[in-house]
Amino acid sequence: MTGEAPELSLTRRYRFSAAHRLHAPQLTDERNREIYGKCNNPFGHGHDYVLEVTVRGRVDPRLGRLIRLDEMDRLVRGVLLDHVEHRNLNAEVEEFATVVPTTENLAEVAARRLARAWPSAFPDGPARLERVGIQETRNNIFEVSAPLAENGETDANQVT
Incomplete structure (x- = not known):
């Protein structure tokens, strides 16, 4: 191929289960x-979540890849999924x-954790973190733009 490669996106999905109680x-x-x-059940309830992490950039011409998936998986597991x-x-x-x-708020936490760790994990990588989404149910997916997470501009913590 000749010329500069176009930018493209990759979305990787991860599954995890967790419990919570919504109570302010x-x-x-x-x-x-x-x-x-x-x-708001006092005993809580659980979900089988789907985390979506989207990266964007140009394919590395030497590797023919946007990002090494094993390194991305290791980062996502280490900074988020293991926790x-x-x-x-609520408790952990x-x-x-x-x-x-x-x-x-979980989507925001995930985006902030990944945004903080991304530059040191991929200092020379062509892919940048673009979006983090969490699917809670078949009908509900919450997405956070990674630049907002990096800059601390989102605030979903206000309850009235």
Whole structure:
């Protein structure tokens, strides 16, 4: 091939299971039940989540690859999956000590963790982190733009 390669995207999917309870301590029990419904069950509930990590860039002409998948998998596992797989998000994930573990917030946490680790894991790599999404149910997928996660511009933690 000649000339500069076009940019392309790659989305990699990872599956994990975790439990949580949606409950904002600053609200009354009645208001929590009204907002979160059955997800406010005092005993919690679980999901089989699908994490989507999208990277974008140009194919390395020497390797013919956008990114080494084994290295990407190692990063995703080390900074995120090992910390959420078969965990109670409320009790075992530090970011949720003071934040309601909605899937919106889980997507933001995942994006921030990956964005912080990406530059040192892939300092010379042509692929940059573009998007992180988490599918909670067949109908609900929450996505965060990676640049927003890097800059700290997202804030899904406001509950009224």
